[in-house]
Amino acid sequence: MDTTESIADLYTDHHGWLQRLLRRRLGCSETAADLAQDAFLRLLARPRRFDSPAGARAYLSRMARGMCVDLWRRREIEQAWLAALAEQPEPLAPSAEDRVAVIETLYRVDAMLRRLPEKVARAFLMAQLHGQGYKAIGAALGVSERTVKKYMARAMLECALLEVRLQREEGGDAAPLAAPADDGAGR
Amino acid sequence: MSGGEGAGPDYHSLEQAAQWFALLGDDTVTETQRRAWRRWLNASPDHRRAWQYVEAVGRRFARLRDGDAALSDGTLQRARQQRLSRRRALKGLAVLAGTGLLAGAGWRYTPLPSLARAWRADYRTPVGQRRALTLEDGTRLWLNTDSAVNLDYDRQRRRLTLVRGQVLVDTGRDPRPLDLITGDGELRPLGTRFDVRQADRGSRLSVYQGAVRVRTARGGEERRVPAGRQVRFDGERIGPTGPADPSAEAWTHGLLVAEERPLGELVEELARYRHGHLGVAPEVAGLPVMGTYPLDDTDRALAMLERALPIRVRRVLPWWVTLEPAAP
Known part of the structure; x- marks a missing residue:
């Protein structure tokens, strides 16, 4: 109860300026209101203590900046997806839920791949999305199979590091969205 | 879930897990190698924890593979390209x-x-x-x-x-x-x-x-x-x-970049690249638009807008196009 109370205080003290800051950044008051709300929900989910109002302010504006970047990237992915869809010879119209789920996944995957060099990301996608063997990938990218294997290890390490961070941010208990169906069987 | 959460796996185990993943991912992997991997996995709880993360990453990609892999691939490449050209443009x-x-x-x-x-x-x-x-x-x-x-x-x-x-x-x-x-x-x-x-x-x-x-x-x-x-x-x-608006010079790359821009303004901009009339109904002119649109193919840009917003593109005549609210 103690934490809820301090959240209430934080909300009273900081909600106004945070929302204004977000509105200035995003140019849209509705989205700003949503994000400001989210920021406090996150604090409610994972309470923190601040030693001073200035500390809380710094933390919240850092959080706001991160949220704006996330939002922008998510939309960037959505637009890229729409553009790719428009280019398909016979686009099948996915349902709204499918669309949300796939864009969420793409957003995460893009975040994982964006830090990798072009060839490494390409090789990883060829293997993971298209199920191509290392030999074929090597031939396509003009590198040896051994290099492809190195690319795979490097890409997976980057992805796994981000996965660790994501799960930690989601509160530690979160297995990624879908039920871990038949993966992980037999050990 | 097993294991102390929050502790997370150590870097070294993750690195090894990634290397095992790379080894197992090739179709030339041998039974001996698989056995060696299982031994590694059972050797320590740290290894098992690290491997869980590798599997979680694998599941994300599997979800994309089960859907439309080409579309996902296209999306990721496009997002990458956009970032590259933006970096150059800025x-x-x-x-x-x-x-x-x-x-x-x-x-x-x-x-x-x-x-x-x-x-x-x-x-x-x-x-x-x-x-x-x-x-x-x-x-x-x-x-x-x-x-x-x-x-x-x-x-x-x-x-x-x-x-x-x-x-x-x-x-x-x-x-x-x-x-x-x-x-x-x-x-x-x-x-x-x-x-x-x-x-x-x-x-x-x-x-x-x-x-x-x-x-x-x-x-x-x-x-x-x-x-x-x-x-x-x-x-x-x-x-x-x-x-200054950082997206304003994107046209040199053939792109129109909108960050929360009203549809009416965007359409006015697109109209510069087309012959004929391009109009927008007042009911939808205020819709905020976010995204990157091709200037070299304004028909495609319109198709993208049609997908992203509750609007439809109505071709009154070949040279007369208006954007209207989508039918309910």
């Missing part, structure tokens, strides 16, 4: 773009004389096309759609006149001063790269690197606009200085 330039925001400005082009002048101009582009040129002094010009520029170089000075439309200028090294004249005023670039557009009702200057001095044609008002700032001005006055 290297630094100044944009001066005409807008319809200076309503009531005293001075304006009447379309007909403007058209006549454009036909006599030294360089021009038709609707829907862009063109890049290099001048004798090394200055580079990018002409946007439906634009025209005159050159006047002599021993003392270099003078460019934007007859109509929009141009991006990358000034060459030359001791002679360079001026760019528009119907609204004169610009003296103090940096290296800037872009000008004029429309019927005034102009907008955004500076991304260096600085540009603006001087209005009749009011004689002057201001130096530094990097990162922008102003709107007409023949008489210069408006307040504000932050």
Whole structure:
């Protein structure tokens, strides 16, 4: 109860300026209101203590900046997806839920791949999305199979590091969205 | 879940897990190698924890593979390309773009004389096309759609006149001063790269690197606009200085970038790249748009808008297109 109370205080003290800051950044008051709300929900989910109002302010504006970047990237992915869809010879119209789920996944995957060099990301996608063997990938990218294997290890390490961070941010208990169906069987 | 959460796996185990993953992922993997992996996995709880994360990553990709893999691949590549071209585009330039925001400005082009002048101009582009040129002094010009520029170089000075439309200028090294004249005023670039557009009702200057001095044609008002700032001005006055819009120069890459821009404004922009009429119904003109649209294929841009927003594209006649609310 103690934490809820301090959240209430934080909300009273900081909600106004945070929302204004977000509105200035995003140019849209509705989205700003949503994000400001989210920021406090996150604090409610994972309470923190601040030693001073200035500390809380710094933390919240850092959080706001991160949220704006996330939002922008998510939309960037959505637009890229729409553009790719428009280019398909016979686009099948996915349902709204499918669309949300796939864009969420793409957003995460893009975040994982964006830090990798072009060839490494390409090789990883060829293997993971298209199920191509290392030999074929090597031939396509003009590198040896051994290099492809190195690319795979490097890409997976980057992805796994981000996965660790994501799960930690989601509160530690979160297995990624879908039920871990038949993966992980037999050990 | 097993294991102490929050503790997370150690880096070294993750690294090993990633290497095992790379080994097992190849179709040439042998049974001996698989057994070796199982031994590694069972050797320590740290290994098992690390492996869980590798599997979680694998599940994310599996979800994409089960759906439309080509579409996912296309999306990821496109997002990457966009980032690359944005990074290049933001290297630094100044944009001066005409807008319809200076309503009531005293001075304006009447379309007909403007058209006549454009036909006599030294360089021009038709609707829907862009063109890049290099001048004798090394200055580079990018002409946007439906634009025209005159050159006047002599021993003392270099003078460019934007007859109509929009141009991006990358000034060459030359001791002679360079001026760019528009119907609204004169610009003296103090940096290296800037872009000008004029429309019927005034102009907008955004500076991304260096600085540009603006001087209005009749009011004689002057201001130096530094990097990162922008102003709107007409023949008489210069408006307040504000932050520059970083997406405004994307046209040089054939892109129209919208960050929460009203549909009506975006459509006005797209209309510059098409022949015929492109209209938008007032009910949907205020919808915010976010995204990147191709300028070289405005039909595709419209199709993208149609997918992203609750609107439909209605082709009244081949040359007459309006955007309307989608049928309920």
